[in-house]
Amino acid sequence: xxxxxxxxxxxxxxxxxxxxxxxxxxxxxxxxxxxxxxxxxxxxxxxxxxxxxxxxxxxxxxxxxxxxxxxxxxxxxxxxxx
Amino acid sequence: xxxxxxxxxxxxxxxxxxxxxxxxxxxxxxxxxxxxxxxxxxxxxxxxxxxxxxxxxxxxxxxxxxxxxxxxxxxxxxxxxxxxxxxxxxxxxxxxxxxxxxxxxxxxxxxxxxxxxxxxxxxxxxxxxxxxxxxxxxxxxxxxxxxxxxxxxxxxxxxxxxxxxxxxxxxxxxxxxxxxxxxxxxxxxxxxxxxxxxxxxxxxxxxxxxxxxxxxxxxxxxxxxxxxxxxxxxxxxxxxxxxxxxxxxxxxxxxxxxxxxxxxxxxxxxxxxxxxxxxxxxxxxxxxxxxxxxxxxxxxxxxxxxxxxxxxxxxxxxxxxxxxxxxxxxxxxxxxxxxxxxxxxxxxxxxxxxxxxxxxxxxxxxxxxxxxxxxxxxxxxxxxxxxxxxxxxxxxx
Numbered sequence: 240x241x242x243x244x245x246x247x248x249x250x251x252x253x254x255x256x257x258x259x260x261x262x263x264x265x266x267x268x269x270x271x272x273x274x275x276x277x278x279x280x281x282x283x284x285x286x287x288x289x290x291x292x293x294x295x296x297x298x299x300x301x302x303x304x305x306x307x308x309x310x311x312x313x314x315x316x317x318x319x320x321x
Numbered sequence: 322x323x324x325x326x327x328x329x330x331x332x333x334x335x336x337x338x339x340x341x342x343x344x345x346x347x348x349x350x351x352x353x354x355x356x357x358x359x360x361x362x363x364x365x366x367x368x369x370x371x372x373x374x375x376x377x378x379x380x381x382x383x384x385x386x387x388x389x390x391x392x393x394x395x396x397x398x399x400x401x402x403x404x405x406x407x408x409x410x411x412x413x414x415x416x417x418x419x420x421x422x423x424x425x426x427x428x429x430x431x432x433x434x435x436x437x438x439x440x441x442x443x444x445x446x447x448x449x450x451x452x453x454x455x456x457x458x459x460x461x462x463x464x465x466x467x468x469x470x471x472x473x474x475x476x477x478x479x480x481x482x483x484x485x486x487x488x489x490x491x492x493x494x495x496x497x498x499x500x501x502x503x504x505x506x507x508x509x510x511x512x513x514x515x516x517x518x519x520x521x522x523x524x525x526x527x528x529x530x531x532x533x534x535x536x537x538x539x540x541x542x543x544x545x546x547x548x549x550x551x552x553x554x555x556x557x558x559x560x561x562x563x564x565x566x567x568x569x570x571x572x573x574x575x576x577x578x579x580x581x582x583x584x585x586x587x588x589x590x591x592x593x594x595x596x597x598x599x600x601x602x603x604x605x606x607x608x609x610x611x612x613x614x615x616x617x618x619x620x621x622x623x624x625x626x627x628x629x630x631x632x633x634x635x636x637x638x639x640x641x642x643x644x645x646x647x648x649x650x651x652x653x654x655x656x657x658x659x660x661x662x663x664x665x666x667x668x669x670x671x672x673x674x675x676x677x678x679x680x681x682x683x684x685x686x687x688x689x690x691x692x693x694x695x696x697x698x699x700x701x702x703x704x705x706x707x708x709x710x711x712x713x714x715x716x717x718x
């Protein structure tokens with residue numbers, strides 16, 4: 240299932256990005272991290288946070304509907320309510 | 322014939338005694354007609370069949386315990402006792418309970434099935450729902466209120482969640498097959514990471530398809546985690562027990578399913594706050610370090626390098642939108658100020674460790690010995706001051 244795998248990978252990315260931000264924050268909290276590195280880390284963290292925010296807030300507005308009564312041939316169309 | 326003569330009241334009293342003691346408590350089945358709810362809260366109606374009819378009353382105290390409002394034509398079974406009303410010389414049934422005929426049967430069937438599936442272990446599997454689902458499959462009527470409730474909650478709490486509707490019948494003889502088929506289809510498609518099986522409220526007969534064996538089997542077979550939300554809080558179906566999670570209403574199901582996504586939003590806000598706090602702490606340390614430097618020329622030199630980075634940091638700050646934007650705005654001025662001094666820290670730290678910075682008389686830093694010729698004048702900068710020097714001879718390296 241190509242589609243199923245795609246979904247799975249996306250979900251891992253989400254958790255990974257959260258973990259990455261945690262790591263970055265830890266490094267930033269370390270007094271031995273140079274300021275130059277701190278700025279780069281901060282930028283990276285902000286970029287990741289921004290991506291996650293977009294992923295969460297993005298209104299895909301995608302509601303689809305399965306049509307057809309066959310198990311083997313299935314069609315998916317956009318669902319319009321009312 | 323020597324019969325004692327008695328009064329109407331005496332006769333009626335005797336009849337009342339015979340009737341009421343002869344039929345103390347019984348169950349009777351028939352069809353309701355002439356149903357008349359009174360403003361007092363009591364219900365009056367006639368119970369009849371092809372051959373006879375009898376007046377009935379349900380007093381308010383029992384009427385409110387009844388789960389449905391009877392209508393003319395309803396086939397019902399009542400329990401109660403006989404009562405004679407002397408002023409009118411009529412008798413009636415005082416009803417204790419009233420249920421739709423077949424309803425009792427239905428409950429018995431459900432109870433038997435519940436025990437059987439429980440013993441088969443179908444109620445034991447409770448898988449966790451995915452924390453951040455990508456696509457939700459909904460098995461319900463495309464035109465029902467349940468779907469609207471679910472969609473409106475999800476649009477608000479988890480706009481990023483994709484939804485795939487598997488339209489199915491939700492009541493009637495073919496509903497169970499339809500629901501089971503859609504569950505199987507959703508699993509074959511393997512596109513959704515959580516399935517919601519739902520419908521709005523209804524009578525026990527209406528909800529019955531969700532308790533049918535074919536549906537219970539399909540839910541049990543599902544490799545995708547399932548949520549069952551059938552009717553209102555007080556309603557239930559056996560699907561509630563077999564599913565991985567039971568929700569009291571369709572809206573509540575939508576909230577449970579979107580909980581992870583909703584929590585992630587909160588977590589993200591917290592992460593961003595920690596990120597800002599961490600960089601702020603670094604900046605504070607820099608401020609303290611820079612404050613120790615007293616050489617104007619060194620400060621000036623270091624500050625010239627800062628502009629580009631300051632710009633970068635300001636840009637990064639701008640990218641942080643959302644809930645902490647307000648908090649950021651009032652910090653930004655201070656951050657900009659600090660950033661001016663920020664990058665001074667790393668060269669400073671080096672000087673503090675005893676190294677010195679060598680530059681030409683014009684002030685450009687020498688990174689190599691190669692351009693230096695005998696007799697050149699250079700500047701050496703230490704952490705606490707600078708001196709002018711002249712190159713006497715060039716060592717061969």
